[in-house]
Amino acid sequence: MKIPQNKIFKLMKTKAGAPPGTLINTFAQTSVHESTRLISVSDDSNQDIIIEDFEKLPSRLWPEATNWLIFTGLGDIDKLEHLGSVFQINPLIIEDILNAEHLPKAEETDEFLFFVIKILTRNTETDSFETNHVCFLLGKRFIITFLQRNTSLFDNFIKRIKTVKESPHHYTHDYILYQLIDIIVDHYYLLFNQTDEKLEEIEEILMSDQSADMTSMIQQQKRELNFIRRNILPVAEAVRILLKIESAFIKKHNRTFFNDIADHLQHLLSATDNYRETITSLYELQMMNYSNRMNNVMKSLTIIATIFIPLTLITGIYGMNFTYMPELSLRWSYPAVLIFIVAGGIAMYLYMRQKKWF
Missing domain, CATH: 1.20.58 (Methane Monooxygenase Hydroxylase; Chain G, domain 1)
Incomplete structure (x- = not known):
């Protein structure tokens, strides 16, 4: 669940005047550390284990193989600091990982490529959106995924990558980063399909029943669309920066895949503009029905x-x-x-x- 906005501000106010890299955990009340999972894949074998002792983690990484670490649950700041010390992660990066309201971004240092994104899901019970804060840290020997809470979004990809006969040698760390971002972006399309269905439903009701009052539903769709756009726009900018800086962590032959993500995001942003026009038309239709009545x-x-x-x-x-x-x-x-x-x-x-x- 999302932390209320005023709670976020209250937590972040305690940081005023503190040195850079001071860790403020905005997930303390909404997320607990669930597991740290290591998946290693080579051309002929794989391992999928739960890591309990972070000190032994570097020795569990397979050399000359793909190592993917999944850190689920950001509520335990001590475990996150411990993991950061093992991999020598900059405290400023840890600070961004712990910031629930951090906008999507891409940032590269000498040691890592850091990418922040949000998974958006619709709560069918409350008919509202929830966000899952996700960070990717790409190193030379590994990729780490930090999840605010567990998600089934990557399950099919995990099954696919663990199937050795279907895991070619091109499953490099940067290719996994592409796959994970692409899965999240593809999930955005599902949200747009739901929005499209709701807008069509509203239009049919307004056309068939002039006495129907759909103002609240139209306003809700407008708020949801603005929420989706606010989360997608920074992702598009982050991917654009990722391509612009010609990251040393992304192999040249894999840059085409990230260009494909950029195209998908641009298509989604264009769709938001079309939906905004549709919502405006529906509102005008509602006002016309009021006027006719x-x-x-x-x-x-x-x-x-x-x-x-x-x-x-x-x-x-x-x-x-x-x-x-x-x-x-x-x-x-x-x-x-x-x-x-x-x-x-x-x-x-x-x-x-x-x-x-x-």
Whole structure:
């Protein structure tokens, strides 16, 4: 679950005036350390083990093989610091890993390539979005994935990479980084498909039922779309920077794959612009339905008033208390006036129907 924004600010305020690299754990109340998993793959074998003692971790890395470490749960700052000391990770990087609100970014040092991204998932019970803070640390002998909490998003890829006969030698650390980012970006497409379905549903309701009030749903879709865009835009910028700096950690023949991710992200950003136009059109359609309903009400009231105004005039005339009104003494005057009133009302009604005013 996401930490409330005011809680984040309260936690981060304690850092004011502290030296750079001071660790503030924004996951302390929402995440616990679950496991540290090491997956090593070579051309003819693989290992998948849980690491308990970080001191022995460097010796468990296979030489001349792909080593992928998955650190799940960022609530234990001591374990994260311990892992950082084993791999000599800069405290500033550890600080970014522990910052739940850190925007996606790409950064390269002499020892590592650091990449931050968010996994976005929709909570079906609350119909709201949740974020999973994910960081990738690419070194020369390994790649480390830091997960805010466990996710099944990478399970199929783990099965595929562990199947030796399907794991060619090109499963290098930078290629794994590409695969993991690509899986997350592909997951963004699922969110857009859900958004597309909801917008189509809203449009169908508005077109079929002018009395439907979909304003709250339209506003919700607008908020969700803005939330998705705020998380995708920095990822696109991070990938662009990754390609621009010509990272030494990414092999030349694998750069094409990252270009493909950049294309996908650009397509998603273009889709957000299209969806924003669709939401604007739906809002205008909702306002038009409101206007049409109001016009129908006003038309009905106008027709009723138009029919009764002359009838009211007649009854008003004969309601005046003049002493001398000759027709009042006639026996047939009362039924004659009633017949005239009814006939006049019917005539005006038929005239309006003929003109198709209603």
